[in-house]
Amino acid sequence: MKKIINDPNSVVHEMLNGLVTTSNHLKLLDNSTVIVRTDAPIPNKVGIVSGGGSGHEPAHAGYVGKGMLDAAVAGEVFTSPTPDQVFEAIKAVDTGNGVFLVIKNYTGDVLNFEMAAELAEAEGIQVEKVIVNDDVAVEDSSFTTGRRGIAGTIFVHKIAGAMAESGAPLQAVKQVAEKVVANVRSMGMALTPCTVPASGKPSFHLEENEMEIGIGIHGEPGIERKPIATAEAIATELTEKVLGDYDFSGEVAVMVNGLGSTPEMELHIINKKVQAILADRGITVYKTYVGEYMTALEMAGCSVTLLKLDDEIKQLLDAPSEAQAFRQ
Amino acid sequence: MKKIINDPNSVVHEMLNGLVTTSNHLKLLDNSTVIVRTDAPIPNKVGIVSGGGSGHEPAHAGYVGKGMLDAAVAGEVFTSPTPDQVFEAIKAVDTGNGVFLVIKNYTGDVLNFEMAAELAEAEGIQVEKVIVNDDVAVEDSSFTTGRRGIAGTIFVHKIAGAMAESGAPLQAVKQVAEKVVANVRSMGMALTPCTVPASGKPSFHLEENEMEIGIGIHGEPGIERKPIATAEAIATELTEKVLGDYDFSGEVAVMVNGLGSTPEMELHIINKKVQAILADRGITVYKTYVGEYMTALEMAGCSVTLLKLDDEIKQLLDAPSEAQAFRQ
Numbered sequence: 046m047k048k049i050i051n052d053p054n055s056v057v058h059e060m061l062n063g064l065v066t067t068s069n070h071l072k073l074l075d076n077s078t079v080i081v082r083t084d085a086p087i088p089n090k091v092g093i094v095s096g097g098g099s100g101h102e103p104a105h106a107g108y109v110g111k112g113m114l115d116a117a118v119a120g121e122v123f124t125s126p127t128p129d130q131v132f133e134a135i136k137a138v139d140t141g142n143g144v145f146l147v148i149k150n151y152t153g154d155v156l157n158f159e160m161a162a163e164l165a166e167a168e169g170i171q172v173e174k175v176i177v178n179d180d181v182a183v184e185d186s187s188f189t190t191g192r193r194g195i196a197g198t199i200f201v202h203k204i205a206g207a208m209a210e211s212g213a214p215l216q217a218v219k220q221v222a223e224k225v226v227a228n229v230r231s232m233g234m235a236l237t238p239c240t241v242p243a244s245g246k247p248s249f250h251l252e253e254n255e256m257e258i259g260i261g262i263h264g265e266p267g268i269e270r271k272p273i274a275t276a277e278a279i280a281t282e283l284t285e286k287v288l289g290d291y292d293f294s295g296e297v298a299v300m301v302n303g304l305g306s307t308p309e310m311e312l313h314i315i316n317k318k319v320q321a322i323l324a325d326r327g328i329t330v331y332k333t334y335v336g337e338y339m340t341a342l343e344m345a346g347c348s349v350t351l352l353k354l355d356d357e358i359k360q361l362l363d364a365p366s367e368a369q370a371f372r373q
Numbered sequence: 374m375k376k377i378i379n380d381p382n383s384v385v386h387e388m389l390n391g392l393v394t395t396s397n398h399l400k401l402l403d404n405s406t407v408i409v410r411t412d413a414p415i416p417n418k419v420g421i422v423s424g425g426g427s428g429h430e431p432a433h434a435g436y437v438g439k440g441m442l443d444a445a446v447a448g449e450v451f452t453s454p455t456p457d458q459v460f461e462a463i464k465a466v467d468t469g470n471g472v473f474l475v476i477k478n479y480t481g482d483v484l485n486f487e488m489a490a491e492l493a494e495a496e497g498i499q500v501e502k503v504i505v506n507d508d509v510a511v512e513d514s515s516f517t518t519g520r521r522g523i524a525g526t527i528f529v530h531k532i533a534g535a536m537a538e539s540g541a542p543l544q545a546v547k548q549v550a551e552k553v554v555a556n557v558r559s560m561g562m563a564l565t566p567c568t569v570p571a572s573g574k575p576s577f578h579l580e581e582n583e584m585e586i587g588i589g590i591h592g593e594p595g596i597e598r599k600p601i602a603t604a605e606a607i608a609t610e611l612t613e614k615v616l617g618d619y620d621f622s623g624e625v626a627v628m629v630n631g632l633g634s635t636p637e638m639e640l641h642i643i644n645k646k647v648q649a650i651l652a653d654r655g656i657t658v659y660k661t662y663v664g665e666y667m668t669a670l671e672m673a674g675c676s677v678t679l680l681k682l683d684d685e686i687k688q689l690l691d692a693p694s695e696a697q698a699f700r701q
Contacts (some may be wrong), residue, residue, distance in 0.1 A: 047581070047584075047673060048564075049604045049639040049674075049675065050639060050642055051604050051605050051642065057638075059641070060641040060642055060645075062641075063640075063641035063642055064644075066645070066648050067641075067644070099638065100636070100638065102636065102637035102641075103637060122638075236375040237375060253375070273375065275379045276379050279377055306634030306671050308376075308668065308670045308671050310388045310427065310428065310430050310450075311377040312391075313391035313430075314387045314391055315391070316392075316394060317391030320391070320394050330394070333394050333395045335391070335392070335395050340636065340637070342638070343634050343636050345375060345634070346377075347377065372700040
């Protein structure tokens, strides 16, 4: 295992302690794995909380900041945070206007975030949630009933975050988040596996000339393993599958996301073809994001996300954000 | 070779065409490899140009934007751009106030940028330059006389860019850029090599338990190969070598830079130790940057950069930037 770490069992703790030094706007709650805005809880604002297993950085702590999340809860690598940890986050951001949870659709996350919501409601905190399931590759998966939540989650953070920042009430935040979930689709692929530090071994094996289409962000099986194709063929396969799942006519936002060790150069090459496919279909691209937004440690590969836009989503997408991984 | 590409010989062309779709503020000059601000040339402003071989993304096109570079010139992968290409960039950003070149210290870059400067001066364009040589690992190297230029270059972009944006004349831009070069030091290490697409083979070999300290961003030899150490030992070795090279007492900015396939988690773990070392020495950290700023394709590894600050540099570091890879 080639990793720059100290102890495989303390990577999350050390990461979070390093991470908070990069911004005066972030703090780590004492004895926890919760990163919150230093100005939280913010009066008269719905608090937005997300999180999940670590290893997907910059998700989710990179999205904490004015205009996006109020708090992110980190579990162990590829492991859900506990209900107690999520409950800590909820308490840290609530000011009586309620808290909204953005949950990626993995069984552990859904269970633990929902249990945390119950704990919070028992203390009189209003909690609502949305479950993101943007990955069109497979129905049900190793850790998921239904579709998995992947990079499309970042658009939910952004739009729910902007809505909350505008002072909108909890139900309005929930409504627009649900619209984003309905309008967003993704699919990914990988060239190499990744290694969870505590395991020390790659999570699966791909031959030297092989790729896997539709793979999950924890290495869960995808649709097909086959010889590595060209970037154009890969972009076409991912984009066509996404387009075939929903009516994207009109205007979209595009995200080409790197899974960890894919050079930015290759993401731009994928993006070039995605843009060409959309132009051919008469779909207008309003905004394009290329980079590492939702990773799987050092997995090589990428995902393509499309978000169908309307005026409301466009306005919220364009709103300012001070989150480190989505500054605009 | 596991890469998401079409033709190894067209990666730069395709990358740049993909990249410009990510921002309305960037354009690719016709039949060139020059990315410029769409609003360039900007009246009454010194133009700032940088560039170099591709494969170091987001360097340098990611730093084009208001407050940083006016143009970035991309060569083939790990290959200097030609004088003609650099000359195109200079002409695209000059409005009579002169153009400032930020050059990383590689023999090819220095020769070709200087030749471009001569072509420009022959047409009456005032040109000044700075050569960045922040890498303390080795004196002279495969492609370099003297020290190599690595991630510290980003601070030169930022500070020279902010100075130019303020309306300062060419000599003032040059002066502050030289101060940054005098005040910045870096050192890197790698766990794995990277593969230039056109070569198809890794540029060097490291054993499964081996790392290289002081390696260059093109895989040029460093100081030593030895068994992989802990993150704390690696952070200590890099930081102590940097600290030993210059008097950093006072205030500094820190950059922990990923070379391509190192998970952000590991960079934060390195950063945690860097912060501890600086605190022990009584050095105040004003600002910390952790992420991929100057990469070497998919090389696994990192570098640590320290920049000594004074009031002028702090103010320019804090100035707004609209560059995609350094937005603030």
